[in-house]
Amino acid sequence: MEPMEEPKEEPMEDELEIIHAEVDSVLKRYESNPEKLIPILQGVQAKLGYLPKEAMLQIADAVQIPEVEVYGVGTFYNQFRLNPPGKHQIKVCMGTACHMTGGRIIMDSFERRLEIPEGETTPDREFSLERVACVGCCALAPVVLVDEEVEAKVRPTRVDGILLGFGMELPSANNKQKEEGREE
Ligand code: FES
Structure with a gap:
């Protein structure tokens, strides 16, 4: 454990x-x-x-x-959480089927977008991100539970769509370049 x-x-x-x-x-x-x-x-x-x-x-x-x-x-014990849950809870399945079909990449994408590692909650408490074991729908792998709703066959490109659906503002390509100091 x-x-x-x-x-x-x-x-x-x-x-x-x-x-x-x-x-x-x-x-x-x-x-x-x-x-x-x-x-x-x-x-x-x-x-x-x-x-x-x-x-x-x-x-x-x-x-x-x-x-x-x-x-x-x-x-x-994994059953206990030490951080407050976010208003929206994102649970990435890391069971075998989901792991084999890209679960880790999906988790990485959420971590990057939310700027938190798995197991934590964003400072504004809007989102919490955690891993879960098999949720019982392996045929739909990789699976993400978003507020307990199943998102099936999730691709990294779907991650932005899920967050945008909650009104999260994502950095545009221009802003990202500015943040990274790559603007000419
Ligand atoms: S391993 Fe993810 S649903 Fe079974």
């Missing part, structure tokens, strides 16, 4: 109150029982959509398990 990445996103000010209240309610449900650490983490993720660092600290304090151990559990 691959270890998860360190959280990069800090919760916004007004989110901290919500985080503390939601974590409190989950802790109450499990009576802060340290043996229920995984269900507690699952419950908090179900409420918040991810496991903020602040939530893990609060849990560690309540169940009296060292922070590093709680964090270790949160980072070990």
Whole structure:
């Protein structure tokens, strides 16, 4: 199992109150029982959509398990996400069939366009990008789930179309040259 990445996103000010209240309610449900650490983490993720660092600290304090151990559990299991999900979630299938038909190239294209590596969320929280295992429609490989809708036989050229469909502004060829300092 691959270890998860360190959280990069800090919760916004007004989110901290919500985080503390939601974590409190989950802790109450499990009576802060340290043996229920995984269900507690699952419950908090179900409420918040991810496991903020602040939530893990609060849990560690309540169940009296060292922070590093709680964090270790949160980072070990792929089911837990440490960054907030984007408004639009892009999941690139990396099962065998999709991998063999260009899944990695599709992932690279999204990473380049969104300017984030897989497993992360754009700073404006519009998009999150992650890899998933076989989603069960290998005949349509390579497959991308866009907000749980299946995009079939995706080619790198389709990546821009998907993002444009959400109103994302893509750099034009001229702007790209300017950014890269290649304008004459
Ligand atoms: S490997 Fe991608 S759908 Fe099966």
